[in-house]
Each structure stands twice: as structure tokens, then as C-alpha cells.
Amino acid sequence: MNKYLLNFLVAVPLLTGAMAGFNWWIDPYGIYQHGESQAKKSQPVMNERVFKTVGLARTPADVVLLGTSVTDLGIGSEQDAFKGKRVLNLASFGQPIIESRQLMEIALGQSKPQTIVLGLDLLAFNELLAHPSDYVAENYSTLRRYNLLLSVSTLADSWHVLHHPVLVAGQCCDAQGFRVPQAASSWAGEFHRNFVANESVYLREKYLPYPECKFSFHSASKAAGSSFDELRAMIRLAHQRHVDFRLFISPSHARQWETVAAAGLSEAWEAWKSELVRINDEEAKRAAAQPFALWDFSGYDTISSEAVPAADDQKTLMRWYSDSAHYTPALGKLIIQRIFTATNTDLPEGWGVPLNATNLESHLIELRAAQQRYRQTHAQDIAEIAATALS
DSSP states (O other), X not given: OHHHHHHHHHHHHHHHXXXXXXXXXXXXXXXXXXXXXXXXXXXXXXXXXXXXXXXXXXXXOSEEEEOSHHHHHHOXXXXXXXXXXXXXXXXXXXXXXXXXXXXXXXXXXXXXXXXXXXXXXXXXXXXXXXXXXXXXGGGGSTTHHHHHHTOHHHHHHHHHHHHOHHHHHTTSOBTTSOOOOOOGXXXXXXXXXXXXXXXXXXXXXXXXXXXXXXXXXXOTTOTTOOTHHHHHHHHHHHHXXXXXXXXXXXXXXXXXXXXXXXXXXXXXXHHHHHHXXXXXXXXXXXXXXXXXXXXXXXXXXXXXXXXXOOTTXXXXXXXXXXXXXXXXXXXXXXXXXXXXXXXXXXXXXXOSEEOOTTTHHHHHHHHHHHHHHHHHHOHHHHHHHHHHHHO
């Protein structure tokens, strides 16, 4: 009996060590062998959140990007404003504002960036929207990377990466968290379908998620607070650490703002913008500093009103959008140019408004007027969104 016990006691650490060594060698989440030599390589990552939260957020950086999939897909690595700087894109699908705050805290504690850019989206503030299925609180523990070495699920992912490296490599991004750009030609014939499908998802799952089918900045578990508390904490932290914090409201397509209206959230959308400005001003006064730059790229303009190809159009390619919510890296490049470059002569006039307490009300009035003009000239788009909302 003692012999079997001895064999067991010897076998367990050997097997455990072998599993840990195999997981470290395969590195299915890109968190153990990440380094400068991988900077231009595609990461064969099985889980983007583990990669960005456990590994990437802790690597040295000059600039960090945060936000939802809109920022994740729309802001590319090729930016004139970022030349010579170490930039990390920590944005991810469905990133709630609490996750943005958590990532910011990790980055400031370990990556030490001088600049943080936050892409703001209304859905990230919906307290009734469940967190993404791969959002795991344990990812923020300093022991997480070691626990994953001894995880059976990591072992399964390592085995999958070993046998399907080409398939897995396309699931994430490069070593700085930037998506590999997808050619617009790959969406030929799919633009109209993408728009309608996206609007349906946002209406049913993001703006008005089941089972409440409601939108709220508050939740039962936050009786005295709201999702805005997370943003306030981020702004306060940025002032305390003397970080260059730049915020922008994403430039989704005009059809996305009509989807917001179809969900009955126009007032909430305006109230959200007002609250962003108010909190930014309050925290600046608290810190005896200037408010951070808050840019609004949402609304109705020549870019957001880009024509959507008809359902049977197999040839026309869109320049700025892949669906009603997500803009292309070409537009992302203009965003970075606008918020980082003093001279913007090649950008559309008036595109991107720096929001503050002085111009907020006039800006909202102009937005309402622009919406009415859009509705008068895009009756078919409005009818399609209305049909989606009723279906």
C-alpha cells in the first residue's frame, strides 16, 4: 500500500509539472511568451479577454486604448500620432464600463501609460446588460496567470492550438491587441445584411436585453449608484495620476442612432451625453484642473450618412462602415487624427465636436435638427429599422 501511495505522490507533481510546462510552451492565451519579438506577429489566442486582461494590460506602454468592439475593430495600429510609441489596444467585445475601469487600473499600475484613450458607447453603460460570457473576475487577480498554467481548460485549449494553429490565429489580434485589418472586399454583397442583422442584435440583446427588455444606468445591486460611477472613478484616477485621458463618443452610422430611437432611448442617449459632460466638469473642479478632452463623433453627417448598398448589390463597397455600429480602421484613423492633431485640414468640416458645458445644449439641438433632415432624405432606411423593431 505504501508503494502505491509513494507512486501516487511522485506521479501527481510530475503530471502537474508536465501540464504546466505544456501550457506554458503552447501558450494558448498569449500571456507567457509575449514580448517585443512578437510585436508584428499574429497571436494564436483562444481567449481574447484572457490575453488582454491577464497578459497585455501588464506590459509596458505609452498609450492604452479602451472600449467596446467598436474601438477594438475600428482603431488600427497604423496611426501617425502614435509613431515611436508603444500602444496597446485593450478594447474588447461588449466591454462594460466597469471592465474599462478595471483595465485602466491594471494598466496604470503596471503598464504605466502616459495617455489613455476611451471609446464611449451607450451600451457599455446599460446596467441591465449581462457581462460577456468570457468576462471573468478572476482574470484581474495577480495569480491568474499561474492558476491558468494548472487549469484543465487551458490544457484543452493548448491541445486545440497545437492541432489547429491556423484557425485559432484568426480569432484575435497582433501582439499589441490590434485586429488584423479585414479588406472591405470581403464584405461585398453583405453590407445590407450586416446592417439589418446588427440593428436586430442591438435592439433585442444590447439596448433592450431579455428578460427585462429595458435600459437603465442603474441596477438593483447598485441601489445608491450607477454605471456612471465607473466613469467618474476613471476620470478621478486620471487626474490623480496626471494621465492624458482622452474620451470620444464613437462615430457609428446614422442608422445606429435611428436604432437607438427605435428602442425608445433618444432621451437616454441625450441624458448620457449630458452626464458625461457633467462628470468630466465636476472631477476637473475637484482636481483643480481642466476637464479632459471629450469628443463627440456621433450623429448625422456626411460620414455617418454613407449610403448602404441595396440588398441585391454585390459590388458596391462601403468606405467607413462594416455595419451600423462598427466603423472601419480608415475612419478610426481620422478619429485619432482629430483628437491628437492640432491641424486637421483634410478632415470633414465640423466632424467631431469637443463637448463641454458651454456648447452641450446647442450641440444637442443641432443633432435633433440633423436627425430630422436625415429622416426626410432616408425614408427607406427608417422604414427598414422600424420593420426590424416590430419583427
